[in-house]
Amino acid sequence: xxxxxxxxxxxxxxxxxxxxxxxxxxxxxxxxxxxxxxxxxxxxxxxxxxxxxxxxxxxxxxxxxxxxxxxxxxxxxxxxxxxxxxxxxxxxxxxxxxxxxxxxxxxxxxxxxxxxxxxxxxxxxxxxxxxxxxxxxxxxxxxxxxxxxxxxxxxxxxxxxxxxxxxxxxxxxxxxxxxxxxxxxxxxxxxxxxxxxxxxxxxxxxxxxxxxxxxxxxxxxxxxxxxxxxxxxxxxxxxxxxxxxxxxxxxxxxxxxxxxxxxxxxxxxxxxxxxxxxxxxxxxxxxxxxxxxxxxxxxxxxxxxxxxxxxxxxxxxxxxxxxxxxxxxxxxxxxxxxx
Amino acid sequence: xxxxxxxxxxxxxxxxxxxxxxxxxxxxxxxxxxxxxxxxxxxxxxxxxxxxxxxxxxxxxxxxxxxxxxxxxxxxxxxxxxxxxxxxxxxxxxxxxxxxxxxxxxxxxxxxxxxxxxxxxxxxxxxxxxxxxxxxxxxxxxxxxxxxxxxxxxxxxxxxxxxxxxxxxxxxxxxxxxxxxxxxxxxxxxxxxxxxxxxxxxxxxxxxxxxxxxxxxxxxxxxxxxxxxxxxxxxxxxxxxxxxxxxxxxxxxxxxxxxxxxxxxxxxxxxxxxxxxxxxxxxxxxxxxxxxxxxxxxxxxxxxxxxxxxxxxxxxxxxxxxxxxxxxxxxxxxxxxxx
DNA sequence: TTGTAGGCGTTATCAT
DNA sequence: ATGATAACGCCTACAA
Numbered sequence: 279x280x281x282x283x284x285x286x287x288x289x290x291x292x293x294x295x296x297x298x299x300x301x302x303x304x305x306x307x308x309x310x311x312x313x314x315x316x317x318x319x320x321x322x323x324x325x326x327x328x329x330x331x332x333x334x335x336x337x338x339x340x341x342x343x344x345x346x347x348x349x350x351x352x353x354x355x356x357x358x359x360x361x362x363x364x365x366x367x368x369x370x371x372x373x374x375x376x377x378x379x380x381x382x383x384x385x386x387x388x389x390x391x392x393x394x395x396x397x398x399x400x401x402x403x404x405x406x407x408x409x410x411x412x413x414x415x416x417x418x419x420x421x422x423x424x425x426x427x428x429x430x431x432x433x434x435x436x437x438x439x440x441x442x443x444x445x446x447x448x449x450x451x452x453x454x455x456x457x458x459x460x461x462x463x464x465x466x467x468x469x470x471x472x473x474x475x476x477x478x479x480x481x482x483x484x485x486x487x488x489x490x491x492x493x494x495x496x497x498x499x500x501x502x503x504x505x506x507x508x509x510x511x512x513x514x515x516x517x518x519x520x521x522x523x524x525x526x527x528x529x530x531x532x533x534x535x536x537x538x539x540x541x542x543x544x545x546x547x548x549x550x551x552x553x554x555x556x557x558x559x560x561x562x563x564x565x566x567x568x569x570x571x572x573x574x575x576x577x578x579x580x581x582x583x584x585x586x587x588x589x590x591x592x593x594x595x596x597x598x599x600x601x602x603x604x605x606x607x608x609x610x611x612x613x614x615x616x617x
Numbered sequence: 618x619x620x621x622x623x624x625x626x627x628x629x630x631x632x633x634x635x636x637x638x639x640x641x642x643x644x645x646x647x648x649x650x651x652x653x654x655x656x657x658x659x660x661x662x663x664x665x666x667x668x669x670x671x672x673x674x675x676x677x678x679x680x681x682x683x684x685x686x687x688x689x690x691x692x693x694x695x696x697x698x699x700x701x702x703x704x705x706x707x708x709x710x711x712x713x714x715x716x717x718x719x720x721x722x723x724x725x726x727x728x729x730x731x732x733x734x735x736x737x738x739x740x741x742x743x744x745x746x747x748x749x750x751x752x753x754x755x756x757x758x759x760x761x762x763x764x765x766x767x768x769x770x771x772x773x774x775x776x777x778x779x780x781x782x783x784x785x786x787x788x789x790x791x792x793x794x795x796x797x798x799x800x801x802x803x804x805x806x807x808x809x810x811x812x813x814x815x816x817x818x819x820x821x822x823x824x825x826x827x828x829x830x831x832x833x834x835x836x837x838x839x840x841x842x843x844x845x846x847x848x849x850x851x852x853x854x855x856x857x858x859x860x861x862x863x864x865x866x867x868x869x870x871x872x873x874x875x876x877x878x879x880x881x882x883x884x885x886x887x888x889x890x891x892x893x894x895x896x897x898x899x900x901x902x903x904x905x906x907x908x909x910x911x912x913x914x915x916x917x918x919x920x921x922x923x924x925x926x927x928x929x930x931x932x933x934x935x936x937x938x939x940x941x942x943x944x945x946x947x948x949x950x951x952x953x954x955x956x
Numbered sequence: 957t958t959g960t961a962g963g964c965g966t967t968a969t970c971a972t
Numbered sequence: 973a974t975g976a977t978a979a980c981g982c983c984t985a986c987a988a
Contacts, residue, residue: 288980288981290980290981290982291981291982300958300959301958301959301960302959302981302982302983303958303961303983304957304958306983306984307957307958307983307984310983312984314957315958316957316958319958333735333739334982335680335982336739336740337676337679337680337685337740337980337981337982338680338964338980338981338982338983339981339982339983340964340982341677341963341965341966341980341983342963342981342982342983342984343982343983344964346676348719348740355705356701356704357701357702357705359698362695362696362701365695365720366695366696366722369695369720369721369722370724373722378720378740379719379720379721380687380717380719380720381704381708381717381718381720382708382712383705383708383712398717400672400675401675401676401687401717504896508900531897531900532900534902535899535900535901535902535904538902557843558897560843561843561847561870561871561873561874561901562900562901562902563902563903564877565874627964629964629966630965630966631965639974639975640974640976641965641967641975642967642968642974642976642977643973643974643975645966645967645968646967646973646974649967653973654973655973655974658974673965673966674964674966675966676964676965676966677964677966677967677980678965678966678967679966679980680964680965680967680980680981681965681966681967681979681980682966682967682968682980683980
């Protein structure tokens with residue numbers, strides 16, 4: 279006989295059955311509101327359950343039913359407002375359907391992400407993967423074994439995997455177009471991390487500005503965090519650009535902070551733009567112009583995709599959201615370059 | 618025979634056992650690196666497992682072993698940077714021990730929190746509860762049935778429940794003391810939500826400033842979010858205070874934004890302070906003076922508490938962290954009141 | 957309508 | 973060192 283290391287004895291369906299003088303099957307039916315159960319018996323069972331403070335074991339139930347009512351999400355960094363919004367959207371949408379969310383953060387390590395994704399997926403019924411840095415080929419190999427899975431913030435390199443993409447190019451073009459309208463002829467692009475899908479997409483857009491009137495782009499290596507933007511100040515000023523197009527809002531806020539400390543007027547001396555539309559962008563001083571991505575909505579849509587697979591309903595279409603340009607005080611007319 | 622609704626047939630330990638020509642027990646031993654297994658057999662088993670791409674069912678394993686290797690965290694709002702930091706600290710610390718984290722957010726609804734906490738706890742081995750608004754009496758009733766549980770950001774109303782508290786009073790006193798030093802005689806306190814433990818603690822501290830030289834405090838009802846601070850601008854100015862002590866950083870950033878838009882100089886005309894020390898405080902313009910709380914560390918400490926219970930090791934002591942005053946550009950000397 | 961019993965995939969005890 | 977086999981706690985097809 280297996281004596282497992284449970285401390286106190288848990289109250290099981292058997293106890294309730296005995297107390298109510300019925301079989302376990304009947305208790306199960308009552309607890310799940312199934313079939314037609316004699317009202318009197320139902321009452322007795324519920325009473326016994328209440329009395330004993332019984333609650334079914336989700337683990338045993340998961341084993342018997344073959345599903346956990348849980349989905350996982352893997353993100354590079356739980357400290358990033360963007361991923362937080364995705365998580366929140368996912369969590370609330372899933373909760374409405376009685377599902378819970380397991381989180382895993384890879385500490386920005388794409389290799390770790392592979393392991394985490396596999397592991398997280400095995401514990402759950404489905405997976406949301408936010409992995410902007412993972413190599414496309416690797417991702418293509420990995421995805422099939424993770425199904426059901428939905429990819430957020432990038433397109434899937436393989437068929438059959440729902441993805442919620444962001445049209446980073448459109449966002450960048452909207453930003454550049456506005457800056458161009460304001461007379462900017464030379465822009466600094468504060469680049470995101472190497473290997474980032476989103477950074478690649480932004481760069482592609484910047485390199486394909488077909489308009490002959492398009493401003494010149496000077497690329498400044500930077501990163502994806504506050505500190506990266508903060509440290510990039512001198513490099514940005516050295517470019518002689520009249521506007522800084524930042525990889526994301528965090529970088530832009532960092533840059534704004536550094537410029538502010540240096541007493542450099544924004545947008546008088548230099549305009550600054552971000553990307554993502556995090557909550558804080560609006561409350562920066564000056565308020566940050568950005569291309570806003572509805573990450574919370576993406577989290578909700580991710581749930582919708584998973585749900586349609588889990589309930590084998592009509593598969594929802596892939597979605598590519600176009601960022602919305604939010605023009606705020608951090609951009610203004612280009613100042614005269616005194617070169 | 619029960620025919621459950623599993624789609625494709627999962628590869629189980631039995632398949633591996635058959636393929637390797639051994640018993641399931643042996644496969645189990647090999648997979649868990651247990652006991653002394655004949656090296657040759659071990660090799661054969663691993664090979665078969667590899668071949669079949671076998672991975673053990675965590676659910677079945679949980680049922681057999683009586684633990685899930687998962688802990689839950691319940692927070693009022695996953696969108697709040699403070700709770701995100703706690704989550705991140707918890708998640709990374711737990712991950713190091715091979716545990717995963719299940720999240721639940723109550724959408725700021727304390728009643729919902731009770732249900733969520735119970736439900737989340739049942740799915741996991743332990744629980745972290747961040748519930749600043751729950752009534753103490755209710756909390757006291759609830760906690761015993763949730764054990765093992767650790768409370769974050771407030772003290773436990775009952776014995777035996779580890780808690781990680783924040784000395785909000787000390788933080789407030791440090792802030793007020795600094796403002797007093799700068800010559801402020803009249804402060805506006807932008808109050809947090811009614812019923813919030815942290816707000817109560819701050820108010821208590823404000824009402825017990827014993828120093829005869831202490832500034833006068835004018836309470837302004839506000840809230841806990843950006844928007845609340847943003848909207849409070851006029852009310853704050855109407856108090857005639859030379860400094861605004863905000864419930865938290867979000868409120869302070871909102872207020873800063875409104876003041877900036879209104880062209881009101883900070884700290885020239887009015888000083889502003891926050892609380893919590895969220896990342897963004899540093900990068901606001903002007904950089905926000907705040908009482909910094911190491912939420913990420915609290916998340917890690919929460920894990921440590923849970924772990925010591927789960928591994929019945931020495932129970933760690935309760936912890937009360939003292940916020941660290943971060944003086945930044947948002948405070949300055951009191952201006953002359955022209956009343 | 958209710959009960960019986962087998963199975964979900966592991967782990968762990970007890971023989972061998 | 974390995975193999976049967978009984979739990980773990982629940983669900984469900986089938987019989988009554």
